[in-house]
Amino acid sequence: MNDFNPITLFAISYETMGVWTWLALFVALLLLAGIVTGILKLRNAKRSPKRPIMAALFMGVGATLAFSFVVPRWTLAQSGSLNGAVDYLAVILLAMIPGAAVASTVFSIASRRCAVRGAST
Template sequence: MDNFNPFTMFAILQESLGLWLWGLLLIALVLIIGVVSGAMKLRFARRSLKRPVLAAVLAGSVATAIFFMLVPSWTMATHGALNGPVDYLAAILIACIPGGGITAMVFSMASWRCARRTTGVCDKSMA
């Protein structure tokens, strides 16, 4: 376990995922840039984060619930394979991965839209 560091983890992921790793890293980078730029646009437009965050949390929760039902099929198992609390926790955590991506995407789109709107249409100004 002495050699178990971030470089080793990256090597394991690169060997396991191959070219998919670079695509996933690119998607993660785009989502991070989208969330940060959306929050900055709202800040510069003096708008509240309330509605974009609410929309993102709602969409992410629905997506996580949908993906929770799909997780056993990813491993070619049935829902009967979820026997204990640890199994359910693992399935929920795995479902949170695409749910988090959808949350970030919805927040980015909603914040950009709210930042472009005129005062009073999306929400009250932060003044």
């Protein structure tokens, strides 16, 4: 377990995904930047982040539920192969990846709109 560190995880990811690893890292950094700039815009406009957070939570959960039906196709598994609780947990965890991307996108858009609305009033 001592060799299980971020560098090893990156090496495993790069070996599995190849160039797509860099695209995934870029998208993750872009989504993180959207969240940070949205929070800063809300803070500068002195607006509460409650509405953008609720919108992001609602859309993220919805996207996770929708993608949970797609995950067996991604993994090339039959729907009958989901037998135990661990299988369903793995499906939910894999579906949370696009769900989190949707939630962060919705938060950054909603926070910007909320900040602009607060600045105009």
